[in-house]
Amino acid sequence: MARNVTETRCEVLVIGGGPAGSTISALLAQQGRDVVLLEKSHHPRFHIGESLLPLNLELFERLGVSEEIAAIGMPKYGVEFVSTRNDKTTMLEFCDALDKAYPSAYQVRRSDFDHVLFRNAVRRGTRAIERSRVTQVDFRPGGADVTARSEDGGEQVWRTKFVVDASGRDTFLAGRLGFKQRDRKHNSAAIFGHFSGATRLPGRSEGNISIFWFDHGWFWFIPLPGEATSIGAVCWPYYMKTRKTAPEQFLLDTIALCPSLVERMRDARLISPVTATGNYSYRSQRSVGGNYILLGDAFAFIDPVFSSGVFLAMHSAFVGAQTVVTCLDHPERASRAMKAYDASVHRGIRAFTWFIHRATSPVMQHLFLNPSNRLQMQSALLSVLAGDIFRGTRLGLSLVAFKAVYYLFSLSKPKTAVKAWLRRKQMIRDPDAQSAA
Numbered sequence: 001m002a003r004n005v006t007e008t009r010c011e012v013l014v015i016g017g018g019p020a021g022s023t024i025s026a027l028l029a030q031q032g033r034d035v036v037l038l039e040k041s042h043h044p045r046f047h048i049g050e051s052l053l054p055l056n057l058e059l060f061e062r063l064g065v066s067e068e069i070a071a072i073g074m075p076k077y078g079v080e081f082v083s084t085r086n087d088k089t090t091m092l093e094f095c096d097a098l099d100k101a102y103p104s105a106y107q108v109r110r111s112d113f114d115h116v117l118f119r120n121a122v123r124r125g126t127r128a129i130e131r132s133r134v135t136q137v138d139f140r141p142g143g144a145d146v147t148a149r150s151e152d153g154g155e156q157v158w159r160t161k162f163v164v165d166a167s168g169r170d171t172f173l174a175g176r177l178g179f180k181q182r183d184r185k186h187n188s189a190a191i192f193g194h195f196s197g198a199t200r201l202p203g204r205s206e207g208n209i210s211i212f213w214f215d216h217g218w219f220w221f222i223p224l225p226g227e228a229t230s231i232g233a234v235c236w237p238y239y240m241k242t243r244k245t246a247p248e249q250f251l252l253d254t255i256a257l258c259p260s261l262v263e264r265m266r267d268a269r270l271i272s273p274v275t276a277t278g279n280y281s282y283r284s285q286r287s288v289g290g291n292y293i294l295l296g297d298a299f300a301f302i303d304p305v306f307s308s309g310v311f312l313a314m315h316s317a318f319v320g321a322q323t324v325v326t327c328l329d330h331p332e333r334a335s336r337a338m339k340a341y342d343a344s345v346h347r348g349i350r351a352f353t354w355f356i357h358r359a360t361s362p363v364m365q366h367l368f369l370n371p372s373n374r375l376q377m378q379s380a381l382l383s384v385l386a387g388d389i390f391r392g393t394r395l396g397l398s399l400v401a402f403k404a405v406y407y408l409f410s411l412s413k414p415k416t417a418v419k420a421w422l423r424r425k426q427m428i429r430d431p432d433a434q435s436a437a
Contacts, residue, residue: 008156011162108225131151172298193274197267199268
């Protein structure tokens, strides 16, 4: 039987209608580019990653969606860190960052947030097609042929000059071209759900995110608009492999290991399915190619302890839009533009990974729970947590001082540091990978 295949042309083909894909589509379309955005699902749809950074607000302003985001968001002024080792708690607020221009962010339901950005892309002139799953990309000189399948089984081939992979954790191109690599320095998995009735912080702090450290990793506690609270655990592989029950019970049993969180959830009730996901952190060997770029999670996904995902995805879309325009209009400058884009996305990842790889260590927990602003260390740290890593804010010396203090504390307690290092090395080992080896 002959297949129902149609062929259509476009200038730029974007795979994925999440924050990265919708943002770059809007930016390119409003410049008059012929942009097609293919989204495998239908908005609004559930997604994790509900906590935003203050520097997201600057991007919302540039996109023209600030008021829409404010209407669906809960104000977030800071981050609460809680340790189960000594029941100590500290609150860090973004207003204490070096640049005071963005003292708050939002917590959002990602279904609503992603839908706002998707509608904005359409409003700007993007040809957006939902329930269209990309199944194949064949690159050729001057562009690519992208095959997509609709829900009814029909196929369409898009002849495009440029492909933008914003497929998120599907990592369409990186997976198929073989350059996706798991982050072996921070191998982790997550399990999460939504609850009603969880006790939030009082007053102005109600929307702040809480991070709870416990023996097997850390929890997030994210208050969402309305009654729902997003609660999830990011754990090491060895712990996740102990699961013998359904995901719902395993999440509840894991929460029971953190008394501080249990106290906040005495009256809480699970109101959503529980989702578990593995191979949590990864990075692609490259972010660019002859006729394509990778945005956001399609390039790399890092541990979400500092809520950097949406910000890095959207920022990559802004830089990516400039890169695509240069490649299309000035091919002689394409190589330089691609290198600049690659440097930008790697810079964003590096800004957070040093802290992420050490976030569960006793020394890092001590520094977060006992903040000091000598040499503006706390202010510089808050600037990073706010996402102020691309604007030229002078963080260098203060961050060097913070890292020096971290290493000095580690050297002052060598037995504790070595024990923690050995334990972490054992915890991040993936049992399946070991047995396969």
